[in-house]
Amino acid sequence: MDALIVGAGPGGLMTAIYLGRFKRKVAIIDANASRAALIPESHNLPAFTHGISGVELLARMREQVAALGIHLVEGRVDTLSKETGGFVASVRGTNIRATKVVLATGIVDRHPPMKDWVSAVAQSLLRYCPICDAFESCGKRIGVVGPLDHAIGKARFLRGFTGEVVLIPINDIQEGKGSLVAKPHEAEVQITAALARLETRDGQIVSRLVDGSSAEFDVIYAAMGSEVRSELSLALGADHTAEGFLTVDQKQQSTISGLYGVGDVVSDLHQISVAFGHAAVAACHIHNELPLNYS
Structure with missing residues (x-):
């Protein structure tokens, strides 16, 4: 052959x-x-x-x-x-x-904590590639999930498509440090408490945070590596x-x-x-x- x-x-x-x-x-x-x-x-x-x-x-x-x-x-x-x-x-x-x-x-791809991430991807609620489809997210409320140092770049890129970008940190899954290290002023986006899990509800995707609060988004981008x-x-x-x-x-x-x-x-x-x-x-x-x- x-x-x-x-x-x-x-x-x-x-x-x-x-x-x-x-x-x-x-x-x-x-x-x-x-x-x-x-x-x-x-x-x-x-x-x-x-x-x-x-x-x-x-x-x-x-x-x-x-x-x-x-x-x-x-x-x-x-x-x-x-x-x-x-x-x-x-x-x-x-x-x-x-x-x-x-x-x-x-x-x-590494996936964020979510029971049915496949269904969320099929509904375009959970996405992985802003280069591919950030244009379709213009003007939407977007969350970016991942270790802060890794997710900041993706969040800043998405900031060029909408004024509502929220960075939702997660513990460093690659190195197991359990620490949140970032330079918030470089992100030019809002940064929340750490993520506990993601859910879908009524056509939106919801972030549940470790501090007990939650927030709804039109789209979540995973920046997990x-x-x-x-x-x-x-x-x-x-x-x-x-x-x-x-x-x-x-x-x-x-x-x-x-x-x-x-x-x-x-x-x-x-x-x-x-x-x-x-x-x-x-x-x-x-x-x-x-x-x-x-x-």
């Missing part, structure tokens, strides 16, 4: 589309865990004037991949190892060999940033020859358009690195 793509989100599927159109033999490993599937409606993708849901976008892309005859394997890659001439991936006890591997494994799905590349010994992102060159190739990364696994700018660009660059380089496939 010419290339194995791990991850069937926008970046992985776009890589497959390019390679399939280059007439390369490709397989995709799909763990059905794309972060994009949670997007209720995206308005910053070109050509979709009225927006498109993440589920619909992925379905359209999967249809395009299927039309190219690309095999999609359901499951997770248990292990990935380097061997002479390429790589071998173990998926549910089956070994899959490929000359090149593209990791499009993405990230996993994320975990990079970089276990496979870490196990191979590829270089990573301090935050866990796979380090790649201008062709999206890692420090291990033949191993590529696209999308959120290599970038903290979590945008579908960025993943698309990564995919095009990686696929073109892979095609040019492989032996010519004359008809």
Whole structure:
């Protein structure tokens, strides 16, 4: 096999589309865990004037991949190892060999304390990416939840879209300090007592605070950070940033020859358009690195 793509989100599927159109033999490993599937409606993708849901976008892309005859394997890659001439991936006890591997494994968001955060996301009450959808929040009352030093930047960004931004701190879940350290004057927003939990009520999202008070918002943005799905590349010994992102060159190739990364696994700018660009660059380089496939 010419290339194995791990991850069937926008970046992985776009890589497959390019390679399939280059007439390369490709397989995709799909763990059905794309972060994009949670997007209720995206308005910053070109050509979709009225927006498109993440589920619909992925379905359209999967249809395009299927039309190219690309095999999609359901499951997770248990292990990935380097061997002479390429790589071998173990998926549910089956070994899959490929000359090149593209990791499009993405990230996993950390969620605020809330029982049904999935439903809140579907209703656009709980959001994670102001770069994606702050425009749709213009003029609304917005809360930003997270460790103060991490959440201040997101709160200040959102302040450019509405005059009502409230920063709701939470204990530092990353380091377990249990302390609240911030520079309130830098946030230019109101800062409340620490968060106890979030709830939904009558089309709004409610913050319950540790001091017993509460406040209602039109939208809450989580600024809790994320975990990079970089276990496979870490196990191979590829270089990573301090935050866990796979380090790649201008062709999206890692420090291990033949191993590529696209999308959120290599970038903290979590945008579908960025993943698309990564995919095009990686696929073109892979095609040019492989032996010519004359008809």
